Structure formats: structure tokens, C-alpha cells
Amino acid sequence: MPTAYKRILLKLSGEALMGDDAYGINQGVVSRIVAEVAEVTRLGVEVGIVIGGGNIFRGMAGAASGMDRATADYMGMMATIMNAMALGDAMRVAGVAARVQSALNVEQVVEPYIRNKAIRYLEEGKIVIFAAGTGNPFFTTDTAAALRGTEMEAEIVLKATKVDGIYTADPNKDPAATRFSKISFDEAISRNLQVMDATAFALCRDQKLPIKVFSIFKPGALMRVVMGEDEGTLVHI
Numbered sequence: 001m002p003t004a005y006k007r008i009l010l011k012l013s014g015e016a017l018m019g020d021d022a023y024g025i026n027q028g029v030v031s032r033i034v035a036e037v038a039e040v041t042r043l044g045v046e047v048g049i050v051i052g053g054g055n056i057f058r059g060m061a062g063a064a065s066g067m068d069r070a071t072a073d074y075m076g077m078m079a080t081i082m083n084a085m086a087l088g089d090a091m092r093v094a095g096v097a098a099r100v101q102s103a104l105n106v107e108q109v110v111e112p113y114i115r116n117k118a119i120r121y122l123e124e125g126k127i128v129i130f131a132a133g134t135g136n137p138f139f140t141t142d143t144a145a146a147l148r149g150t151e152m153e154a155e156i157v158l159k160a161t162k163v164d165g166i167y168t169a170d171p172n173k174d175p176a177a178t179r180f181s182k183i184s185f186d187e188a189i190s191r192n193l194q195v196m197d198a199t200a201f202a203l204c205r206d207q208k209l210p211i212k213v214f215s216i217f218k219p220g221a222l223m224r225v226v227m228g229e230d231e232g233t234l235v236h237i
């Protein structure tokens with residue numbers, strides 16, 4: 001069976017990397033994610049990854065506690081670099097070819113984001129892990145996923161998160177919330193659904209780049225999404 005997509009941009013939740021731990025990176029979780037991504041690349045799918053930072057630092061929390069927002073956001077972006085390095089190293093251990101590129105310059109540690117080089121890596125079958133979000137404060141890694149997905153000419157952004165799709169309300173707060181199997185960008189934005197920020201939704205809508213939201217905790221879900229099976233919630237034009 002052919003895959004539904006040739007090139008995908010996978011947004012991995014930072015918070016999901018904690019597993020059952022209180023913070024940080026759970027190696028068991030990271031190894032399982034690496035195995036699932038590797039399985040997809042073996043089918044010939046080109047994979048770019050944007051990783052979040054919520055397991056280490058979230059800028060809004062810093063700002064809420066009195067820290068300058070931009071400073072807090074730069075700390076958040078640096079947290080995503082740590083996650084990207086951990087993921088890249090787990091890929092190396094698993095024998096999976098991967099490169100980390102950062103939107104903030106930390107050249108002694110990882111290479112800078114260079115669009116053409118990233119595309120070449122993807123064409124060579126290497127996974128590219130995009131670190132440091134967009135490189136700008138006041139944004140999120142969801143928006144970075146929309147941006148890199150557009151730049152890489154991916155066919156879809158896959159948001160792998162802690163819930164199994166988009167609900168009428170946050171399912172962690174409202175047990176009566178029901179899941180959409182698909183929803184338009186306009187409806188997701190007008191309903192102000194907080195699963196993804198409005199900037200990310202708007203960029204994907206304008207670039208006609210669909211999004212699929214699914215659970216990172218559900219084994220095999222990534223493969224099912226890549227095979228075009230019914231999984232999670234599709235956000236469409």
C-alpha cells in the first residue's frame with residue numbers, strides 16, 4: 001500500500017517527552033517515538049520534525065511570574081534545542097540518520113537552519129529536526145511547524161500531542177467535549193480552539209497546508225496517519 005504522503009512535518013509535543021516524569025526527557029518515551037518515526041521513513045516518507053519545549057520551559061509561565069516575556073521566550077527556544085539534541089542523539093543510537101538545525105545560532109552545538117540544506121537532507125532520506133522554533137519570541141513551536149512545513153513544501157503538518165484529536169473544548173477540562181474527525185481552518189479559528197495557536201492555523205490555512213492532530217501516546221497512530229487511515233482530527237481548507 002502506498003503512503004498518503006511523501007513529505008511530512010511532524011510537530012512533537014515537548015510535554016509528551018516527559019512521559020510519567022515530573023519534567024525533562026524520559027528516555028523510554030523518546031526511544032519509542034524514534035522507533036515509530038523510523039518505521040515511517042523506511043516506507044520512503046521524508047520527515048521533518050519540530051519539537052516543543054513545554055517539558056522544560058514555557059515562556060508564558062516565565063512571563064506570568066514576572067520575567068520579561070521576550071527573555072522567557074528565548075529560554076523556551078533554548079529548551080527546544082535541548083529536546084532536539086536529545087531526540088537527535090536517540091536517533092543516532094537507533095541507527096537512524098538525522099540532522100538538527102537551529103533557528104538560533106549555537107553553532108558549536110548544532111548547525112544553523114539553512115532551508116536548502118534541510119531540503120537536501122530530506123531528499124537524502126535523513127530526518128531533519130528543527131530546533132529553536134521560529135527563532136523569534138512571541139511565537140510557539142506550533143507556528144514553527146506551520147512555517148517549516150511550508151518552507152519544506154511538506155504535504156501536511158502532523159501535530160503529535162497529548163490528546164487524540166481536536167475536541168469541542170479542552171477534553172482535559174470538559175469531560176463532555178466531543179472529538180471532530182475533521183474541521184475547517186475557519187471553524188477552528190472562530191471557535192478559538194486552544195489545541196493549536198491561531199497563528200499556526202492561519203499560516204497553514206493561507207498556505208493550504210492541512211494539519212492532522214493525533215495522540216503521540218497511541219502506539220501505531222503515526223503510521224496510521226501516514227497511511228491515510230482514520231486517526232485523529234484533520235484540519236482542512
Ligand SMILES: Nc1ncnc2c1ncn2[C@@H]1O[C@H](COP(=O)(O)OP(=O)(O)OP(=O)(O)O)[C@@H](O)[C@H]1O
Nearest residue numbers: 013014015052054161162166167169170193194195
Ligand atoms: N479544543 C481542544 N481540543 C483538544 N485539545 C485541546 C483543546 N483545547 C485545549 N486543548 C489542550 O491542548 C493541549 C495540546 O496543546 P499544547 O500546546 O499544550 O501541547 P503541545 O503543543 O502538544 O506540547 P508542547 O507545547 O509541550 O510542545 C492538549 O493537551 C489539550 O489539553
Ligand SMILES: O=c1ccn([C@@H]2O[C@H](COP(=O)(O)O)[C@@H](O)[C@H]2O)c(=O)[nH]1
Nearest residue numbers: 052053059073076077133134139140141
Ligand atoms: O518560535 C518560537 C517557539 C517557541 N518559543 C518559546 O519556547 C517555548 C516552548 O515552545 P512550545 O511551543 O510552548 O513548546 C514557548 O512557550 C515560547 O516561550 C518562542 O518564543 N518562539
